[in-house]
Amino acid sequence: MRRHHDMGGLPAGPVERSEHEHAPWEKKVDAILRLLVAKKIMTLDELRRGIEELGPGAYDELSYFERWIRSIANVLLEKGVFGVHELGLAIEAAEARRAAAEACPKTVPAP
Amino acid sequence: MTRPRFRPGQPVRVKALFPPGHCRTPFYTRGKRGRILDLVDVEPDPEERAYGRPGLPPVPVWRVVFAQHELWPDYRGPARDQVVVGIFEPWLEPLEDGG
Numbered sequence: 001m002r003r004h005h006d007m008g009g010l011p012a013g014p015v016e017r018s019e020h021e022h023a024p025w026e027k028k029v030d031a032i033l034r035l036l037v038a039k040k041i042m043t044l045d046e047l048r049r050g051i052e053e054l055g056p057g058a059y060d061e062l063s064y065f066e067r068w069i070r071s072i073a074n075v076l077l078e079k080g081v082f083g084v085h086e087l088g089l090a091i092e093a094a095e096a097r098r099a100a101a102e103a104c105p106k107t108v109p110a111p
Numbered sequence: 112m113t114r115p116r117f118r119p120g121q122p123v124r125v126k127a128l129f130p131p132g133h134c135r136t137p138f139y140t141r142g143k144r145g146r147i148l149d150l151v152d153v154e155p156d157p158e159e160r161a162y163g164r165p166g167l168p169p170v171p172v173w174r175v176v177f178a179q180h181e182l183w184p185d186y187r188g189p190a191r192d193q194v195v196v197g198i199f200e201p202w203l204e205p206l207e208d209g210g
Contacts, residue, residue, distance in 0.1 A: 001138075003131075008137045043160045048161065
């Protein structure tokens with residue numbers, strides 16, 4: 001009946017009102033979404049639908065921009081923009097770049 | 112474009128529908144009675160666009176006023192307290208005045 005995200009009126013604790021800095025990866029997620037929308041590859045409605053479909057566990061555990069990037073990845077998989085295997089390889093390559101940067105921070109420029 | 116079917120001040124009821132997909136109508140308003148405040152805009156249907164479809168023709172979005180005690184049976188604040196919610200026209204049905 002009531003879906004998990006549709007929590008208007010339910011007890012949810014106080015609203016977090018403090019301002020906070022966004023991490024570079026969060027700004028990147030925002031930039032990726034803006035590009036995808038500007039290029040008409042996906043819509044904000046698809047983003048929202050994808051966030052709702054994360055389900056109660058992930059919805060509560062993930063941070064705001066983690067929900068975004070999970071939803072974006074799932075929507076782009078649905079649309080065939082990339083495949084599961086391709087995405088897996090890209091994540092592996094990104095993790096290798098990060099490990100290299102942490103091992104030798106001065107010689108690896110930020111991508 | 113869908114021609115708006117309501118007018119400001121008109122009593123309406125939000126349809127008591129509970130589909131499993133992406134809904135833009137908050138759960139707590141479904142089946143509740145309110146009154147049209149004004150027309151916000153006419154927009155492609157987000158419940159269609161959420162699934163990659165164009166959502167055309169665009170549908171009117173209304174601001175609807177609800178009494179808090181209509182939405183929350185245990186509401187203890189003043190009777191005049193209200194909430195305004197943006198609701199897409201397909202979710203609304205007209206009510207007779209006083210209905």
